[in-house]
Amino acid sequence: xxxxxxxxxxxxxxxxxxxxxxxxxxxxxxxxxxxxxxxxxxxxxxxxxxxxxxxxxxxxxxxxxxxxxxxxxxxxxxxxxxxxxxxxxxxxxxxxxxxxxxxxxxxxxxxxxxxxxxxxxxxxxxxxxxxxxxxxxxxxxxxxxxxxxxxxxxxxxxxxxxxxxxxxxxxxxxxxxxxxxxxxxxxxxxxxxxxxxxxxxxxxxxxxxxxxxxxxxxxxxxxxxxxxxxxxxxxxxxxxxxxxxxxxxxxxxxxxxxxxxxxxxxxxxxxxxxxxxxxxxxxxxxxxxxxxxxxxxxxxxxxxxxxxxxxxxxxxxxxxxxxxxxxxxxxxxxxxxxxxxxxxxxxxxxxxxxxxxxxxxxxxxxxxxxxxxxxxxxxxxxxxxxxxxxxxxxxxxxxxxxxxxxxxxxxxxxxxxxxxxxxxxxxxxxxxxxxxxxxxxxxxxxxxxxxxxxxxxxxxxxxxxxxxxxxxxxxxxxxxxxxxxxxxxxxxxxxxxxxxxxxxxxxxxxxxxxxxxxxxxxxxxxxxxxxxxxxxxxxxxxxxxxxxxxxxxxxxxxxxxxxxxxxxxxxxxxxxxxxxxxxxxxxxxxxxxxxxxxxxxxxxxxxxxxxxxxxxxxxxxxxxxxxxxxxxxxxxxxxxxxx
Numbered sequence: 001x002x003x004x005x006x007x008x009x010x011x012x013x014x015x016x017x018x019x020x021x022x023x024x025x026x027x028x029x030x031x032x033x034x035x036x037x038x039x040x041x042x043x044x045x046x047x048x049x050x051x052x053x054x055x056x057x058x059x060x061x062x063x064x065x066x067x068x069x070x071x072x073x074x075x076x077x078x079x080x081x082x083x084x085x086x087x088x089x090x091x092x093x094x095x096x097x098x099x100x101x102x103x104x105x106x107x108x109x110x111x112x113x114x115x116x117x118x119x120x121x122x123x124x125x126x127x128x129x130x131x132x133x134x135x136x137x138x139x140x141x142x143x144x145x146x147x148x149x150x151x152x153x154x155x156x157x158x159x160x161x162x163x164x165x166x167x168x169x170x171x172x173x174x175x176x177x178x179x180x181x182x183x184x185x186x187x188x189x190x191x192x193x194x195x196x197x198x199x200x201x202x203x204x205x206x207x208x209x210x211x212x213x214x215x216x217x218x219x220x221x222x223x224x225x226x227x228x229x230x231x232x233x234x235x236x237x238x239x240x241x242x243x244x245x246x247x248x249x250x251x252x253x254x255x256x257x258x259x260x261x262x263x264x265x266x267x268x269x270x271x272x273x274x275x276x277x278x279x280x281x282x283x284x285x286x287x288x289x290x291x292x293x294x295x296x297x298x299x300x301x302x303x304x305x306x307x308x309x310x311x312x313x314x315x316x317x318x319x320x321x322x323x324x325x326x327x328x329x330x331x332x333x334x335x336x337x338x339x340x341x342x343x344x345x346x347x348x349x350x351x352x353x354x355x356x357x358x359x360x361x362x363x364x365x366x367x368x369x370x371x372x373x374x375x376x377x378x379x380x381x382x383x384x385x386x387x388x389x390x391x392x393x394x395x396x397x398x399x400x401x402x403x404x405x406x407x408x409x410x411x412x413x414x415x416x417x418x419x420x421x422x423x424x425x426x427x428x429x430x431x432x433x434x435x436x437x438x439x440x441x442x443x444x445x446x447x448x449x450x451x452x453x454x455x456x457x458x459x460x461x462x463x464x465x466x467x468x469x470x471x472x473x474x475x476x477x478x479x480x481x482x483x484x485x486x487x488x489x490x491x492x493x494x495x496x497x498x499x500x501x502x503x504x505x506x507x508x509x510x511x512x513x514x515x516x517x518x519x520x521x522x523x524x525x526x527x528x529x530x531x532x533x534x535x536x537x538x539x540x541x542x543x544x545x546x547x548x549x550x551x552x553x554x555x556x557x558x559x560x561x562x563x564x565x566x567x568x569x570x571x572x573x574x575x576x577x578x579x580x581x582x583x584x585x586x587x588x589x590x591x592x593x594x595x596x597x598x599x600x601x602x603x604x605x606x607x608x609x610x611x612x613x614x615x616x617x618x619x620x621x622x623x624x625x626x627x628x629x630x631x632x633x634x635x636x637x638x639x640x641x642x643x
Contacts, residue, residue, distance in 0.1 A: 019048035029078050033102050043071035054079055058087040065091045080143045081107045089163030092140045100135050109142050112149035119192040123447040124425035136178055137185040150194055157182055187447040191427035198430060211243040215250030218261050222316050223250055226305060245301040252277050261316045262306060271322050292329050299327055337475050338482035346466035357423045359458035362443050362450060365416055366473060369394055369407050370480030370498055373452055373473045379442040384417060405499045578625050588636040600629045
């Protein structure tokens with residue numbers, strides 16, 4: 001409902017108004033809003049008799065304030081929206097304002113609320129969410145402080161948080177929903193130019209002392225000092241992972257020797273028991289045991305800890321080397337998990353059809369450019385660079401390896417980027433989480449940079465729509481790199497596009513479709529066929545003798561639709577034999593039943609021949625084909641005959 005910014009605030013100070021003046025203003029307000037009856041008037045008169053100066057009511061105990069009946073609530077709300085009453089926070093966080101929207105039109109606070117809702121819609125919030133933020137948070141702040149919208153500060157939100165937390169402790173009613181609404185409200189006010197900075201995330205990283213709280217002294221202080229030292233040169237996420245891994249190390253060591261320091265550790269008494277405990281350690285997220293990769297990361301973390309404090313000449317450092325490179329478990333080296341072409345097309349279609357445009361387009365851009373997820377979310381509005389004579393390029397910011405690079409893009413990607421710029425929520429630059437500088441990020445939603453969790457949720461949704469299993473964002477990067485390899489891109493170009501600093505990283509993709517390996521394989525296969533010799537040929541029949549049956553030859557035999565295949569036993573079985581008959585897309589018609597019947601008879605004879613020659617694998621292959629042909633005949637018999 002549109003709100004008319006009419007100043008209905010009293011022209012005199014609230015305390016200077018007489019009860020009759022306040023009552024008259026209340027009657028005028030009721031007439032304007034189309035509400036009111038004798039019960040409301042009686043309740044207002046009773047209120048004014050007891051508290052002629054209406055602000056005195058705010059000094060009453062909470063139980064007195066909350067004892068107001070339903071007929072008195074509209075009068076109290078009238079006092080609030082017209083700026084005549086400013087209760088304390090305790091009342092405001094306990095009171096519900098279900099009829100607030102009826103009383104806002106024609107008031108100064110109503111005009112401020114309308115301005116706030118418009119600002120919230122600008123950064124991407126729906127009308128419903130914007131209105132909820134206005135009633136749950138913004139209105140309460142204006143009621144309590146008596147300020148106008150542009151006078152609100154972070155301190156006002158802090159006061160609201162304190163009151164909400166106190167209510168939760170006193171009543172057990174959660175304040176989580178209102179806390180989230182307050183954070184969103186501050187975001188809107190930042191982009192509206194009222195607050196000087198975005199609110200910090202509610203969940204802050206725990207101090208190092210709490211991260212290793214389970215480790216007793218003196219090891220506790222040593223680990224905290226080490227983590228503080230590493231925070232100078234390492235990323236926050238890296239140090240956070242170190243804290244988790246060293247906390248487990250310190251806990252295990254404390255169970256063996258509570259007063260131990262690194263200088264007191266021994267290989268057999270401490271390090272080896274800890275490494276043995278790693279094999280049984282629980283993964284707190286999955287509930288299972290730690291993976292071998294995580295075990296290796298924890299071993300490396302502890303080894304670096306002991307080595308570095310020795311290099312720094314800490315007095316607590318061990319006197320000799322306690323861990324060696326051989327302590328690291330051997331890890332598997334799987335090939336990159338790319339999406340097959342069909343799965344890639346289905347996922348892309350699901351993302352194109354997604355109702356969640358911004359995260360879906362972000363994933364499409366990641367697939368089109370092979371970006372890491374962190375690089376994708378760090379893209380800024382000026383990321384596209386046009387170079388005369390060299391086309392358009394995407395400037396990828398500093399990412400995992402702290403290097404920038406340029407990725408070539410085509411007109412389709414430019415169209416996608418144009419759509420993203422119209423979908424994102426506008427607003428003031430946002431503080432970069434790593435550098436602290438203001439950044440105009442490309443992917444912003446509701447006034448904040450799009451998060452990884454939002455991307456992963458959208459990818460899970462799209463994979464479900466496409467009928468695919470769980471897919472990670474990094475698989476899109478693998479798929480992009482695999483497509484480049486298939487297209488014959490050079491190793492040097494692949495390194496530059498993917499942002500790899502070593503050839504070994506890019507060679508992982510080269511091993512997927514190594515043309516050299518394929519050439520060597522085909523050369524060796526031709527040589528093997530040459531050494532095997534030509535296939536045995538049936539002797540020419542004498543006049544009057546029947547033609548010898550190919551099924552009687554000492555070869556690996558396969559019946560095909562248009563003929564047959566003969567392979568020497570030394571060549572091994574064929575991986576493509578009868579592939580069409582086993583394909584789920586193969587659909588015979590009733591007219592094909594005679595052909596299938598003859599093929600089944602031939603396969604039966606070939607199975608008997610293979611059994612006689614003790615070629616068990618060939619026998620099994622023919623029997624599988626017979627079973628499949630029986631199924632095809634049954635399906636063909638139920639299909640309508642082609643006209």
